[in-house]
Amino acid sequence: MPVAISVDAPEVSENLRRKRGYTFPFLSDPKVDLIRRYELLHPRGSPDGTDISRPAEFLIDRSGTVRWENFTEDIRVRPRADELLAGAHVIR
């Protein structure tokens, strides 16, 4: 199950979730606590100069162990569906 995490306020995430019809949870980390703990902080990364998360994906199994992860070097490049599925196979 995907879990989306960003600095967006719950209302903003809910708006996005409804608009796109997503059914998975969206979590809000406006104070970048978790983002900082995962060392994903992109200081002043948003167009209006606030701290945001860099794009990153972690696949976690039931024991809480990371089984696959991905960091991008270009914000326009995100993992393709086949890459994600290849990652998902390791915990099947």
Next chain:
Amino acid sequence: MADTTPRKRTLAPWMGLLLTVLGALSNGLPFIGFPAAPVPWIGLLLSLIGFVVVLLGLWRVFGQSTVYRGKLSGSIAAAFSFLFLAAAMLYFWGARHIPAESTAAPQVGQRVPDFTLPDSTGHSVSLTQLFSGSAGKEPPKGLLLVFYRGYW
């Protein structure tokens, strides 16, 4: 004896400008629901090619001014083309300007500590709760934590 043959127009500056504009605008495609650029440098390349075409046009109207006319329009096209090329370059740089390696991020094989964050309805949710599954749903075998930049 005056040269009476009419001088030709050249479309090169305008075609070049069109290419640089398209190149710069192609960076906006992901924002209108188009999948993230499979080749992120294509916009920059398109703008660069466009600018070369503009330079060719300038060489025609200034270097071969007995054959081609359009010094003023060529210069205007070149100025705009340069602006769009600069925008494409700035965007290309900006898209790749993300923090260096997240070396302290959880690595493959490591366990992540539990955390609690509010979901989009404002209720606090922990990693453990996410793994236990919601009402009527089977507990997930895994979770894909997707950190994203935000919707602004």
